[in-house]
Amino acid sequence: MDKIFVSIAAYRDPELLPTLKNLLENCSNPEALHICIGWQHSIEDDWDILDLYKKDRRFTILDIDYKEAKGPCWIRAEIQKHYRGEKYYFQLDSHHRFTKNWDITLKDYIHYFQCKGTNKPIISAYLPGYNPKNDPNGRVDEVWGLGIQRFMPSGVIFLQPHNIDDWKDAKEPFPGRFLSGHFIFTLGKFVEEVPYDPELYFHGEESSLAARAYTFGYDIYSPHRPVAWHEYTRNGKKRHWDDSSDWQERDLASYARYRKLMGMEEGCTPCQRRSLAPNYFGRVRSFLQYEIYSGLKFNTRQIHIETLKNELPPIKGDYESGLTNQQKYCIDVYKGSLPENDYDNIAVAFLDQNGNDMYRQDASDIEIKQLFSQDKDDQFIHIWREFKNNTKPHSWRVWPHSKSKGWCERIEQVIIYE
Amino acid sequence: MNKKEKILVHLPAYRDPELIPTIKDALANAKYPKRINFGICRQYNPEDGFDDLSEFKKDKRFKIYECLYTEAKGLPWARSIINEQLLTNEDYILQLDSHHRFEKDWDETLIQMHNGLEIKGYKPILAAYLPLYDPFNDPQGRTMEPWQQTFASFYPHGTIFIRPGLLHGWKEMNEPTPSRFLSGHFCFARSEWAKEIRHDPDIYFSGEELNLTVRSYTHGYDMFHPHKLVIWHSTMREERAGKLKWDDDSKLGIEWWNKQDYARKKIRCLLRTEFDDSVDLTGYDLGNVRTLRDYEKYAGFNFEKKAVQKYTLDNQYPPNPYIHDDELWDQTFMKSFYHLVKLFKSEFPNNDYEFIHLAFDDANGLPLHSRTLDKNFLQNALNTPNGYYDFEEMFLANEKPHRMVLWAYSNERGWCERKEELVP
Numbered sequence: 001m002d003k004i005f006v007s008i009a010a011y012r013d014p015e016l017l018p019t020l021k022n023l024l025e026n027c028s029n030p031e032a033l034h035i036c037i038g039w040q041h042s043i044e045d046d047w048d049i050l051d052l053y054k055k056d057r058r059f060t061i062l063d064i065d066y067k068e069a070k071g072p073c074w075i076r077a078e079i080q081k082h083y084r085g086e087k088y089y090f091q092l093d094s095h096h097r098f099t100k101n102w103d104i105t106l107k108d109y110i111h112y113f114q115c116k117g118t119n120k121p122i123i124s125a126y127l128p129g130y131n132p133k134n135d136p137n138g139r140v141d142e143v144w145g146l147g148i149q150r151f152m153p154s155g156v157i158f159l160q161p162h163n164i165d166d167w168k169d170a171k172e173p174f175p176g177r178f179l180s181g182h183f184i185f186t187l188g189k190f191v192e193e194v195p196y197d198p199e200l201y202f203h204g205e206e207s208s209l210a211a212r213a214y215t216f217g218y219d220i221y222s223p224h225r226p227v228a229w230h231e232y233t234r235n236g237k238k239r240h241w242d243d244s245s246d247w248q249e250r251d252l253a254s255y256a257r258y259r260k261l262m263g264m265e266e267g268c269t270p271c272q273r274r275s276l277a278p279n280y281f282g283r284v285r286s287f288l289q290y291e292i293y294s295g296l297k298f299n300t301r302q303i304h305i306e307t308l309k310n311e312l313p314p315i316k317g318d319y320e321s322g323l324t325n326q327q328k329y330c331i332d333v334y335k336g337s338l339p340e341n342d343y344d345n346i347a348v349a350f351l352d353q354n355g356n357d358m359y360r361q362d363a364s365d366i367e368i369k370q371l372f373s374q375d376k377d378d379q380f381i382h383i384w385r386e387f388k389n390n391t392k393p394h395s396w397r398v399w400p401h402s403k404s405k406g407w408c409e410r411i412e413q414v415i416i417y418e
Numbered sequence: 419m420n421k422k423e424k425i426l427v428h429l430p431a432y433r434d435p436e437l438i439p440t441i442k443d444a445l446a447n448a449k450y451p452k453r454i455n456f457g458i459c460r461q462y463n464p465e466d467g468f469d470d471l472s473e474f475k476k477d478k479r480f481k482i483y484e485c486l487y488t489e490a491k492g493l494p495w496a497r498s499i500i501n502e503q504l505l506t507n508e509d510y511i512l513q514l515d516s517h518h519r520f521e522k523d524w525d526e527t528l529i530q531m532h533n534g535l536e537i538k539g540y541k542p543i544l545a546a547y548l549p550l551y552d553p554f555n556d557p558q559g560r561t562m563e564p565w566q567q568t569f570a571s572f573y574p575h576g577t578i579f580i581r582p583g584l585l586h587g588w589k590e591m592n593e594p595t596p597s598r599f600l601s602g603h604f605c606f607a608r609s610e611w612a613k614e615i616r617h618d619p620d621i622y623f624s625g626e627e628l629n630l631t632v633r634s635y636t637h638g639y640d641m642f643h644p645h646k647l648v649i650w651h652s653t654m655r656e657e658r659a660g661k662l663k664w665d666d667d668s669k670l671g672i673e674w675w676n677k678q679d680y681a682r683k684k685i686r687c688l689l690r691t692e693f694d695d696s697v698d699l700t701g702y703d704l705g706n707v708r709t710l711r712d713y714e715k716y717a718g719f720n721f722e723k724k725a726v727q728k729y730t731l732d733n734q735y736p737p738n739p740y741i742h743d744d745e746l747w748d749q750t751f752m753k754s755f756y757h758l759v760k761l762f763k764s765e766f767p768n769n770d771y772e773f774i775h776l777a778f779d780d781a782n783g784l785p786l787h788s789r790t791l792d793k794n795f796l797q798n799a800l801n802t803p804n805g806y807y808d809f810e811e812m813f814l815a816n817e818k819p820h821r822m823v824l825w826a827y828s829n830e831r832g833w834c835e836r837k838e839e840l841v842p
Contacts, residue, residue: 104742111739115718115750117728171749 004103005086005188006035007079010094012066014047015132015231019096026098036060036082037094038075040068070198071250072181073205077198083191091184095231097130097139105227106185109173118219122186124179125222126161130229139229143167145222146178146206147310150328151301153417154255155264157207162310170224177294177313179210179220182230186218193282194218201254208258214290216282262298263287292319301327301392325390329415331383333398335372337411338381342403343368348383350393351412359387392417424453425525426508426609429516430496432461433487435468436517436553436652447520454525455479457504458516459497461490481506491619492677493602494626498617511612513605519551519560519650527648528606531594540640543607545600547582548651560650564588566643567599567627568733571812572724572754575682576691577625583733585643594642596736598717600631603651611639618684618702620677625685629702632688635713637705689721715740715747725751731814752814755787757822757841760808761799766835770828771796776811778819778841787813 006023010016016037024030039061041048053059060082069075076091083089088107099105106123113121126146131138144161152158159178164170184190193216200208210220260268261280273280281287291297295304295315302323306315315322331348346368349360363371363383371381383398398411427444431437437460445451456479462469463486474480481504490496497513505511510529521527528544535542547567552559568583580599585591605611615634617626634641686692687699690710704710714720718730718738727750729738741747759776766774774796777788789811791799799807819841826835 108741108743108746111741112746112750114739115727115729115741115747117732172746 001029001032002088002107003032003034003086004088004090005083005191006033007038007076007089007091008035008094009038009040009072009075009079009092010048011040011069011075012042012045012048013094015095016048016050017052018132019092019094020053022097023092023102026100027103028101029103031058032103033058034060034084034086036062036079038062038064038079040064040066040075042066071201073196073200073202073254074198076181077196080191080196083188086188089184089186089188089190091181093182093230095132096127096182097135097229099227102227105223105225109221109223110186112172113219113221120187120190120216120218122179122184122190122213122218122220123173123223124176124184124220126159126180127183127228127230128226129232131233132231139226141226143170143222143224143226145174145310145312146176146180148178148296148303148307151303152203153329153415154203155259155262155298155301155417156204156255157296158203159206167224173221173224175313176220176222177210177296177307179206179213181205181209183228190218197257197277197280199254199257201250203251204254204258208262210294211262211287211290212281214293215285215287217284264298264301266299295319295322297323325388326386327389327392328384328386329393329396331385331396331398331413332380333383333411335379335381337409338400340400340402340405340408343400344403345401346383347397347399347401348385349397349399350385350387351395351397352391353394358389358391358393359385361385361387421450421453423510423529424455424508425510425512425529426455426457426505428497428500428505428511428513428612429456429458430461430493430500431458431469431516432490432493432496433463433466433469434516435466437469438471439553440514440516440518441474443519444524447522447524449523449526452479455508456481457500458482459499459504460484461487461496463487494617494621495619498619501612501617505609505612508609511605511607511609513603513612514649515603515651517553517652518548519556521646521648524648527646528644531642531644531646532606532608534593535640535642540642541608541611541638542594543600543605543611543634543639543641544594544644545597545605545641546644546649547580547601548604548649549647551650551652553652562647564644564647566733567597567601569598569719569726569730571814572726574756574810576686576689576721576724577628577682578719580627585645586733588645591645594645597641597643598631598730598736600627600634600641602627602630604649605630607639615639616701620684620702621681625681629685629688632710632713633702633704635705635716636708636710638707691721711744718750720748720751723751723753725753726814728752752816753818754812754814755819757811757819758808759811759822759824760806761791761824762806763800763802764805765837766796766800766824766826768826768828768835770830771800771826771834772829773827775823775825775827777823777825778811778813778815779821779823780815780817781820783821784817786815786817786819787811 027033035058037059039050050061054061062078109123110121126144128140128142128144143164145164146159147162149158149160194209194212259265261273261277293314295307295313303326304315304319304322305324306317306322308324308326344365346363347360348363350358352358371383393415395412395414400408402408429437429440441456445454448454458471460469460471460482462484471482475482483499483503531544532542547565549561549563549565564585565582566585567580570579570581573579614637615630618629621629683692683694684697687694687697688704716737718727727738731752772793774791775788776791778786780786822839822841824837825833828834
C-alpha cells in the first residue's frame with residue numbers, strides 16, 4: 001500500500017476538526033494516511049480537542065502549548081521529523097475542504113508527469129477559498145496561479161494569487177514557479193531532500209522552498225481543476241503573530257537569513273552560504289537555472305516581464321533583456337498624522353541618498369477618497385507605487401495639501417531594507 | 419527445497435550443432451540432475467550429423483519428438499509440440515532455445531527466485547534476454563552482466579521491436595525486478611503457464627514475444643527479470659548461416675513472408691487495433707483476469723496510437739506510475755512517426771558534402787527530430803545506379819511533424835543545397 005504522509009500545521013484553529021473530518025471522508029483509502037498534526041493549542045480553547053484521534057494509529061499528534069510555538073516554518077520542520085518513509089508527502093494548513101477522492105486525483109497528477117518523463121513532480125497551489133460559515137456553497141469554483149507581487153524592501157518575495165481565465169479548457173496541470181506553504185503534494189523523499197528550514201519565520205518560506213526544490217530536480221505544477229479549498233479570511237482567529245511578542249524580531253532574523261541564502265548579500269560568498277546551511281540547494285540544477293526558469297534575478301531584485309505578467313514558466317524570451325527594473329512599494333501612513341478632512345492632493349515621492357526626487361506620483365482626490373475609505377478599522381492608509389529604476393530609493397516623502405490650509409506637514413521616512 | 423519438484427527443459431532445436439553441448443551443460447550444472455527432464459523437438463537433416471540424440475534415448479528424463487527439417491513448420495509450432503505433447507507431470511517449465519550455457523545450481527536458483535515471488539502473491543514468470551556466450555570461446559566469452567527486454571520502437575505494422583539492454587541497477591537488487599515483456603528464449607514458470615498460454619503456430623517468429631506477453635499478463639501472470647546471471651544464450655548467427663528456418667524455406671520455395679503478413683494481422687487483432695472476422699483467436703486470445711488496457715497502463719504503451727510513454731522509453735522499470743483517469747493517461751504518450759526520405763542525386767549533385775542535416779519541425783517551426791547523414795552514408799546514397807536512395811526515418815515526438823528539411827554542408831561552401839517538403 002502506497003502511503004501518504006499528511007502534514008497539518010494547526011494553530012488554535014476552530015477549523016482543525018472539520019478539516020480532518022473532510023480530509024478523511026473524501027479520501028479513497030483513509031487507511032493509507034499517516035497524519036501528523038502540529039497541534040499548537042491553548043487549554044483554554046475548546047474547539048480543537050483531538051480526543052477522537054488520539055488512539056488512532058494513523059495519527060501522530062505533536063501536543064504543543066501555543067506559547068511554545070515558534071512560527072509556521074518551525075512547526076512544519078517539527079512535523080517532518082515524524083516522516084517514516086511514506087511514498088507521498090502532503091503538506092497542508094488546518095483549514096481546508098477537499099474534493100471526493102482527492103488522493104487519486106493528486107497521485108494521478110504526479111504519475112502523469114512521471115509517465116511523461118519528469119522524475120520528481122511537485123504539485124502546489126494557492127487553493128481557491130471556502131467559507132466555513134457557508135460551506136459548500138461558499139467554495140470558489142476557480143483555479144488560481146501563484147504570481148509575484150514584488151520584492152519587499154526586506155528582499156523577500158511577496159506572492160499573490162492570480163486568476164487563470166481559461167482553466168476549464170486546460171487539459172493538464174500548469175507549470176509553476178513558486179510553492180504554496182498551505183498545499184504541497186509530492187514524493188515522500190522531498191522531506192529528506194528539501195527539509196523545511198525552521199529558521200525562516202513566515203515570509204520567504206514559499207519562494208525559497210521553490211528555488212531549493214527546483215535545484216534538487218523537482219518540477220513544479222499547479223492543478224488545472226479545483227482539488228481542495230483553503231480559508232483565507234481567518235476572521236477573528238488567532239495567528240501566531242497575534243500572540244507572540246517577539247515575532248518581529250524573528251522576522252528580521254529570518255529576512256537576513258533569506259537574503260544571505262538567496263545570494264542577495266554582496267558580502268556573502270557561496271562558501272559562506274554553504275556553511276550557513278549545508279545542502280540547502282541541490283546539485284541537479286543550479287540556482288541560476290532556477291532564476292532563468294522562473295524569470296527572477298535575486299541579487300538585483302529584478303523581475304522578468306513575463307513573470308510580471310504571470311505568464312507560465314519557463315521564460316520563453318531572452319532572460320537578461322527581459323528583466324525589468326520594476327520596483328513596487330507600499331507606503332503605510334498613520335491616519336493620525338493626516339488629521340484634515342479636505343485633502344485634494346498628496347505629493348508622493350521617492351528620494352535618493354542626496355534627497356533628490358527619483359520618482360514622484362501624486363495621489364489625486366479620487367485616489368485619496370479610495371485610500372481613506374478602505375478599511376475603517378485600519379489605523380493606516382496604504383499607498384502603492386510602482387516605477388522603473390535601477391537604484392533603490394533611500395526614503396519616501398508624503399506631502400499632503402488641504403483645500404482650506406494649503407500644504408501641510410511633510411512626512412518622510414527612510415526605507416529599511418533589512 | 420523439494421528435490422522431487424521437476425523441471426522440464428524445453429528445447430526446440432532446428433539443425434543446431436549446439437543442442438548436445440547445451441543438454442550436457444544443463445545436466446552438469448544442475449544441483450539435482452535427477453529432477454531435470456528434457457522436452458526436445460529435433461528438426462534435423464540426416465546429413466548434418468551433429469545433433470544425434472541416440473545416447474539419451476534410453477534415459478527416462480528425455481522426451482524427444484523428431485522430424486525432418488523439411489516437415490518443420492516454424493518455431494511456435496515446435497514449441498507447441500513440446501508443451502502439448504512432451505510436457506506432462508513436471509512442476510516447472512524452463513523454455514529456452516537450443517543453444518545455452520548454465521550457471522552452477524541454476525535449477526535451485528530459478529526455483530528460489532520463483533518461489534520468493536510466489537510467496538508475495540504473484541503468479542511469476544521469470545523472463546530474460548540472456549547474456550551471450552561464445553560456443554568457440556567458452557566460458558571466457560561470456561557476457562558477465564544480466565540484460566533486460568527493452569522497448570526499441572513500434573514497427574509500422576503495429577508490433578513492438580524489443581531489444582536487449584543492460585539490467586541497470588542489478589548489483590543493488592535482491593530480488594527479480596518487474597518486466598514489460600516475456601522472452602522467447604528464456605522463460606521459467608509453473609508448468610500450468612505453458613498449458614494455459616499455448617504457443618500459436620500461426621505466429622511465425624516475429625511478434626511471438628509480444629503475443630505471449632499480453633496473453634500472459636491478461637491471464638494474471640506477472641513478468642520479472644532475474645536479477646542474477648543464471649543462463650547464457652548464443653545468437654548463433656554466423657555458424658548457422660544458411661541453416662535457419664527461413665533460409666531453408668526460401669530454398670524450398672516457401673514464401674515465409676506471406677505467413678508473416680498473416681501473423682502480423684493476427685497480432686493486430688489480438689491487440690484490438692484491427693478487427694477482422696476471418697481471423698479466429700479461439701484458444702489464443704486475451705485472458706480475463708486483466709484487461710488489455712491494464713497491460714497498456716502497466717507497460718506504458720498505447721497500441722491503437724502506436725505510442726509510448728517517455729518513462730518506458732527511458733527504460734524505467736514497470737509498473738509505470740498508474741493513472742486512473744483515462745483522459746489524462748491518454749495525453750501522456752509520445753507518438754511514433756515514419757517518413758520515407760528520398761535523396762535524389764539531382765537535388766544534391768555535388769561531391770563535396772561533409773554531411774546532410776535531416777530535420778523535422780512541427781507546425782510552429784520548432785524542432786522535433788534531427789539527425790546527421792554523414793559522409794560515408796552519402797557516398798553510397800548519392801551514387802546509386804537509379805539516381806536516388808530512400809529510407810524510412812522513424813522517431814518519437816509529442817507533436818506531428820509538419821515539415822522535413824534536408825540541408826547539405828560542405829567545408830568549402832558552408833551550408834549549401836537545401837530541400838524542404840511538407841510531411842503529409
